[in-house]
Amino acid sequence: MHIGSGWQTALADLEGPGRRWLVSPWVNSGDTDLQGLLNLVRPGDRLLLRGRPEDFLHRMSSFGAVEQFLARQVEVQRFSHLHAKVYAREEPGGGVVWLGSANLTRRGRQGDTRAHGNYEAMSGPHLLTPTGLGQLQALWARSVPFDRAAIEGQVGRLREEREEYATLLGEQALTTLTLQVGFKLLNGQLTLSPKWLGMPPLPGVTYPAVKFVTGDVDLARRLRRLKHRAQRGLRPLAVPVDGSPGLHVLPVTNRDAVERGLRSLQRQAQDELGPQLDAQRPGLKARFLERFEAAFLEFTRAHRAQARPLAELLVEASEAFDAYIGQDPFALAVRFGVPLPNLHDPYDPLAQSVIQAHTLPRPLR
Incomplete structure (x- = not known):
């Protein structure tokens, strides 16, 4: 167990052959916060996020951060009730997995108060068992593809509704x-x-x-x-x-x-x-x-x-x-x-x- 550590603690174990699994409700970053992870990912790796329109409206997730993974041909899907944070790499005969509280965000990178306030904990490295891999695959099968245009449309409608609501409620x-x-x-x-x-x-x-x-x-x-x-x-x-x-x-x-x-x-x-x-x-x-x-x-x-x-x-x-x-x-x-x-x-x-x-x-x- 690693108290006060964020997702960057898992980077060394995510490097290497095999498919990477990145499971995080929220995904956002500054210009360089994700760079260490982006240098590791390969086509066919998988990113699963919550992906609700309000996440993007309130900037808990950012389209720019997700696009950086898509540009590297990472498969991206969303699951609206996601709360798990999992960082794993599968390879023939096994793999490695990290679990914790840190989202794939700027705040979750270091995981202590130097990184904008959140104090996280990570646990690993653990063996990625066939059962664990099967659970990741089952979660992926229940998720839906990330469609930026559709989500942006929902964000726009949500913004208009919130503005109308704020005006009405204020009155x-x-x-x-x-x-x-x-x-x-x-x-x-x-x-x-x-x-x-x-x-x-x-x-x-x-x-x-x-x-x-x-x-x-x-x-x-x-x-x-x-x-x-x-x-x-x-x-x-x-x-x-x-x-x-x-x-x-x-x-x-x-x-x-x-x-x-x-x-x-x-x-x-x-x-x-x-x-x-x-x-x-x-x-x-x-x-x-x-x-x-x-x-x-x-x-x-x-x-x-x-x-x-x-x-x-x-x-x-x-x-x-x-x-x-x-x-x-x-x-x-x-x-x-x-x-x-x-x-x-x-x-x-x-x-x-x-x-x-x-x-x-x-x-x-």
């Missing part, structure tokens, strides 16, 4: 908002900042923060259930964004109706959970101070920090808890924003939600 994004909602009680925390601890800042050190109310207490669980119920109630007015919990997209025209619903949610939380908070407040405070003390002791021990006396800090931490809980604890943290979807990716979850938001009914005034 729609201007009339939508993002919405993120959370309960203040679930978000609040006290950070042990150097100024508050009475000590000079420590370069490169992250200072701990202690939540006033942790998510494992019954009150927090009931708040989350209430929040999820409210989010389901938003569905006629807003669209959730896949993969981003709590994030929604709504038409600007629905904002007033959404805010009315959120004010109702806040009153509901106060009515349903206010008595529970009053009853459990002493216990919640005691657990907060326990977590605060543990965080303080761990931090000062780990960094050998000289801070104000713990007793003083506990008094102030207790006051901070009372102030936070005493000021409208069931308030909602509501953040409206402007959606910034990826205009060139129709499958971007935020973009999908922006488009769906325009199909929502507008509330009656």
